[in-house]
Amino acid sequence: MAFLKVVPLEEALKIINSLPLKPKIEEVALEEALGRVLAEDIHSPIDVPPFDRATVDGYAVRSQDTWNASESNPVVLKVIGEIHAGEEPQIELGEGEAAYISTGAVLPKGADAVIEFEIVERKGDEVIITKPTYPQAGVMKAGTDIPKGTLLLKKGTKLGFKETALLSAVGISKVKVFAKPKVAVISTGNEVILPGEDLKRGKIYDINGRAVSDAVRELGGEAYFLGIARDNEESLKEKILEGLKYDIVILSGGASGGTRDLTASIIEELGEIKVHGIAIQPGKPTIIGVIDGKPIFGLPGYPTSCLTNFTLLVAPLIRKLLGGEFETQRIKKKLAHKVFSVKGRRQFLPVKLEGEIAKPILKGSGAVTSFIEADGFVDIPENVEILEEGEEVEVILFRF
Amino acid sequence: MAFLKVVPLEEALKIINSLPLKPKIEEVALEEALGRVLAEDIHSPIDVPPFDRATVDGYAVRSQDTWNASESNPVVLKVIGEIHAGEEPQIELGEGEAAYISTGAVLPKGADAVIEFEIVERKGDEVIITKPTYPQAGVMKAGTDIPKGTLLLKKGTKLGFKETALLSAVGISKVKVFAKPKVAVISTGNEVILPGEDLKRGKIYDINGRAVSDAVRELGGEAYFLGIARDNEESLKEKILEGLKYDIVILSGGASGGTRDLTASIIEELGEIKVHGIAIQPGKPTIIGVIDGKPIFGLPGYPTSCLTNFTLLVAPLIRKLLGGEFETQRIKKKLAHKVFSVKGRRQFLPVKLEGEIAKPILKGSGAVTSFIEADGFVDIPENVEILEEGEEVEVILFRF
Structure with missing residues (x-):
């Protein structure tokens, strides 16, 4: 067995990035597009x-007919019809003619302006300007x-309510989006049982199944929790083979x-x-x-270790x-207090963020409450043994 | 008709907050709880x-049996059994006895410590310490x-993957969450058609139906888009009556x-x-x-006005x-340039945020691209006519 393929994190990431797995594209109805990621540029x-649309309720006119209008010398136009929103105008204005028009309606041929009804006087079939x-x-x-033809939204855009509204505005009812990767999630262990089951002595409730499944969902993937494989070849193999139905x-x-x-x-x-x-620490046993x-990823069993490796690798x-970048979001923070690390090991230390400060959580990887x-997680390089209070550190965000 | 109930924003909000509508609570399976809001405090x-759990693979011992152990004076304990993770131990250690134990297994009676297998020597049924x-x-x-009994999660907590994982850790398989409010969404207008429909002259595509529905979903509600009511009593009444099936x-x-x-x-x-x-501007016609x-809310027709009022009121x-607070998230920013407002009108001006700067979007409410x-939106009080460049302003965030 190839038990000696221990590699630095960068090499593991290079290997994952070169895996023969490509984004899949699917078409969805606009009603189902919220939260999805565009797989195409959208042009209007x-x-x-x-x-040409009236922006006020009033009278469509030929503007040049009104240029001599004044209080002392009003212009009188003949109202030859009405145009309501949603209608194709059946009239065309000639010299000296106007048409009643409502907001949102099509400007009729011949007209080039709309005068608000409040500032004119209507008398019978005439309007006085x-x-x-x-x-x-x-x-x-x-x-x-x-x-x-305007480029409205770029490939890779996550569709929020503003974006779906914009697509609706230009009449697009279907869009190509990246298919949600389908992820099979398997917990292992003879001691692990599912929430709701009776806690017999020696057993513990599964954490990673739920944690990994819901982390996949928050990232935008589809999670399929296949349950718990027991610590024997038959059970593990059965679950792995079932998992191969997914991506x-x-x-x-x-x-x-x-x-x-x-x-x-x-x-x-x-x-x-x-x-x-x-x-890396935690993550040495990762396969x-x-x-x-x-x-296929084999992540560590301790929940915080499992989720750290999920964040780094999966x-x-x-x-x-x-459709996004193969990368991990990092920000700079200042360490709350001095921390000792082990030289020769790249460490990822869980931290709580308070403003610009990163406070280390020093409970040990076995504590489920640390996650x-x-x-x-603060990324502590392998050649660093001591990080001082207030030192600037790189933090990988533990949320999606 | 009561056409004169024009009120200040604060009064409108007071009226909405006093509406006889209460959060509903439902129980969901943990697998369905991601993204929901807890309606109960959760104690473990x-x-x-x-x-008491072994944290290493090794030998369970009575620690006092080892206190005299040294290289020159090794202690020899009798190995009386093995305990694996998931099992209830069937043995109890007496003086001079040890048991092989795997990580995660139950410490047997009599034992109070586990020594890692790497630092002891096993010989037959004896272990040398x-x-x-x-x-x-x-x-x-x-x-x-x-x-x-520890308080794990408080009522009102939105459940992310960390929270569902914590619930799983303590074996909780069902939780009480606030029911998603069911919101009926209706667009109106003779000129409005749905995306995918043929754009006949005079028609425009609906924006608000999609925008409001997806905004409701982003907030955590359930949206039911009932389509477009035409500008006549029969059509409007039919849609409103249908809408009353929802909250x-x-x-x-x-x-x-x-x-x-x-x-x-x-x-x-x-x-x-x-x-x-x-x-307020926009929002004067809101019912x-x-x-x-x-x-029942009647919001303005222009998309940016509609969504501004949705953000402020709904x-x-x-x-x-x-299960949250009846409030709108506000932050302080600095205005990118001088802005004139109309005295006597409280205005909500759409802005683009760039770091600490709020850049006004001055396209007019009819432009669908402004949203x-x-x-x-910058909240400009009614007694303010001029806001200077760099002036601190209150911005209501236009995202959920």
Whole structure:
């Protein structure tokens, strides 16, 4: 068995990024597009507004007919019809003619302005105008807001309510988005049971199944929790084979080294082990393999370790499959107090963020409560033994 | 008709907050709890770990048996059994006895420490120890991580993957959460058509239906888009009656004043108008009514105006129904350039945020593209006519 493939984090990431897995694209109805990521640039197929549009209720006129209008010399125009919003105008204005028009209606041929009804006087089929107007007054020209062909949204945009509204504005009812990667999630261990089950002595409730599944969902993927594999070849193999129906398989190890060895030998039998151990703390026992072109991750059993490795290794892959960059978000913070690290080991220390300060959570990886308090992980390089209070550190955010 | 109920924003908000609508609570399975808001405090029903647990693979011992151990004076203990993770131990250690134990397994009676297997020597059924250990070494005591009864999560917490994982850790499989408010969304107007439909001359694509529906969803509510009501009593009434099957009804007006008048008279016929017009810009035509105890909002037709009023008036109500506060998130920013406002009108000016700077978007409310660029709205009090460049302003965030 290839038990000696311990690699630095950068190499593990390079291997994951080169896995033969590509974003898939699917078309969804606009009603289902909220929260999805665009897989195409969107150009407007129409002008918005699609026609010269009245912006007030009033009278469509030929502006030059009004240029001599004044209180002492009013202009009288003949009202030859009415145009309501939603209608195609059936009239065309000639010299000395006007038409009643409502807000949002199409400006009729011949007209080039709309005068608000409040500032004119209507008498029978005539309208009396005492002030000149000018071309385009009271009118929004076709395409003023969005000219046809405008690049509206770029590939990779996550669609929020503003974006779906914009797509609706230009009449787009279907969009191409990146398919949600389907991730199989398997917990392992003889001692692990599911919430709701009776807690017999010696058993503990599963954490990683729920944690990894919901982390996948928050990232935008689809999670399929396949339950718990027991620490034997048959059970593990059955779950792994079931997991291969999906795009990615994530196992999280029980506490024992035996499960890891079993997982590794099953991966080796069915496919190939790419990485067995990463030179980071936590994460030394992490396995990365490929079976039938599908990545399979064996993450550590302790929840905080499992989720740290998920954040470092799996999250960038899911982001990439959703059309984003293969990367991890890092920010700079200042350390709350002095921290000792082990030379020769790259360490990821859980921290709570308070403003610009990163407060280390020093509970040990076995404590399940450390992940709930953690806002991120400080990346401590392997050649560093001491980080001083107030020192600037790089924090990887522990949220998606 | 009660056409004169124009009120200041504060009064409109007081009216909305006093509407007879209360958060509803439902129980969901933990697998479905991601993104939901807790409607109960959660205390841990168990100790975590639930038993004294080995944290290393090695030998469970009575620590006092090892206190005299040294290289020159090794202690030899008899190995009386093995305990694996997930098992209830069937043995009890007496003086001079040890048991093999794997990580995660239950410490047997009599034992109070675990020595790692790497630092001892095993010979047949004996283990040779050359260094003393101490009570609790290699052991995590029951309840060390989470003592039974600990307050884990407070009512009102939004459940992310860390929170669902914590619930899983203590074996909780169902939680009480606030029910998603069900919101009926209706667009109005003779000129409005749905995306995907053929754009006949005079028609425009609906924006508000999609915008309001997806804004409701982003806030955590359930949106039911009922389509477009035409500008006539029959059509409007039919949609409003259909909307009353849900918790809240939101109409967005067509451009014309006629629709508003119709909406108002239908609300008055079926229920009561609480507000007809708010002394803000945009939002003067906004209607708030109650029919059969259900709030009904008539929002302006222009998308940016519609969404501004949604943010100001409806979003706080949805937040409250989801167990949060009836409030709008405000932050302080500096104005990018001088802005003139109209005295006597409280104005909400769309702005783009760039760091600490708020850049006004001066396209006019008819431009559909102004909402897509807006990150927020500057609240300009009614007695203010001029805001200077660099002046500190209050911005209401336009995202949920």
